[in-house]
Amino acid sequence: MAAAAGSEYRGGRSARPEAQLYGRGAVLSHCPASAQAQCCHGGRGWGRLLGPEKTLGLLEASVVHREGALLALSKPPGLPVLGRPGELSLVTLLPALRRRLGLTAELHVVKAPARECSGLVLLSSCHRTTEQLQQFFTDARRRGQYPVTYRAVTVGVPAEAEGEIRTGLCCQQQGDTTVVVPVPVPGRRSLARKEVKSTVTRYRVLGAARGCALLQLQPRTAFPEQLPVHLTLLLCPALGDHEHASRVGRVLGVPFLLPPEAAPTRTQVLDEELLRRLGLSPQQLRRLPLHLHLQQLVLPQGPLCTPPPPPFLRTLRLLGLPEHREP
Secondary structure (H helix, E strand, O other): OOOOOOOOOOOOOOOOOOOEEEEEOOEEEEEOOOOOOOOEEOOEEOOOEOOHHHHHHHHHHOEEEEEOOEEEEEEOOOOOOOOOOOOOOHHHHHHHHHHHOOOOOOOEEEEOOOOOOEEEEEEEOOHHHHHHHHHHHHHHHHOOOOOEEEEEEEEOOOOOOEEEEEEEEEEEEEOOEEEEEEEOOOOHHHHHOOOOEEEEEEEEEEEEEOOEEEEEEEEOOOOOOHHHHHHHHOOOOEOOOOOOHHHEEEEOOEEEEOOHHHOOOOOOOOOHHHHHHHOOOHHHHOOOOOOEEEEEEEEOOEEEEOOOOHHHHHHHHHHOOOOOOOO
16 A cells, blocks of 8 residues: 555555646645646745656755665655656656666665655665664554654644544545545454554644644554544644645634545635735645655664755744754
8 A cells, every 4th residue: 555645655556646746946846737837835936847857856965864775865745655657756766866876776665755745765775674674663663662753734733732642544435535534433343354443643732823833743653644634633634735624624713523524625725814924825725735744763773854845944934833953
C-alpha cells in the first residue's frame, strides 16, 4: 500500500497519480492534474510545471545528510515517492540522482513522507542497512518511543495543550473511492482480523495565534492518512487538507465533527480573515499545499532534522506562529 498523507512510505503504488509539480526556486506544490495554471501561495506564484531535470536539481540541492550507505534529503510537498508508469516520482529520479552525487551503488527508499507531505526522505545504498533501520523503527515503536516527528499548521487550536489521540482506523469504501474513517471503539474481532488498526499519535501545541496553531505530532503507529484524520478528531484539520477538513463543521464558530459519509471531499474552507492573512483568494485556495512536514527521524546514531519548506515557513510568519527549528 502506498503511503497516504501522514503515514510514512512503506512500498507500493502511488495513491494519488493526479498530483503534479509546480515550482519556482526550491518550492513545489500539490495541484490537480487539470490545473495547468500558475500555483499560488500567499499571492505569489510558484511558477510553471517542473520537468525531470529541474526537479532533479531541487532534490540534489536538498540533501541534508550523507554518511556511509545513508543519504537523506528534504522532499517538497506534491512529489510522490512512487507513481504510475510514466509519472514523475522520487523513485524514477533516484538513478539520475545517484549519478549526480557520484554514488556507485543503487539507492532505495528506507522511509519517506507521503506525496502531500514535505520532509525527510531517508535513502540507503545497502539492503542490510535498510533492513536494520526498518527493524530499529519497529522496535522503537514497540518500546513506546516516537522515532518520527512531524510539524503541522492547523486551522483551529486544540482544547488541551498536549495529549494523545487514540482511535481505531479502517479503510471504508464509499462509492468509487476508499476513505479512512475512525472507529472509536474497535471490537477485538475486527482488530484480530486486521479490519481495524489501533492508532496512536502524541501531539503538543508549540504556538497558537489568530485561531491557528503549530503542532508537533509524533505517531506511534503507521496507517494511511493517520495524521490528517487524527487532526480532524481534535477538530483542528491541517491547513491545506482538502481530503478530510470537510469533516469539521462549525455552528456559530463552534467546531463539531461530522461523520465521513456526511462530509464529501472538497477544497478546504477558510474564513475571510484567514484568507486575507495568507493573501489567498478562494480560487487559489484549492492549490494550497498540505502543511504537514516530517521534521525529524531518530536514527541509532542520533536525530536527523530538516526545517519546513519556504511556503510552510512563510505561513508561520504570516500567522504569527513560531518558527521552531528543533523538535
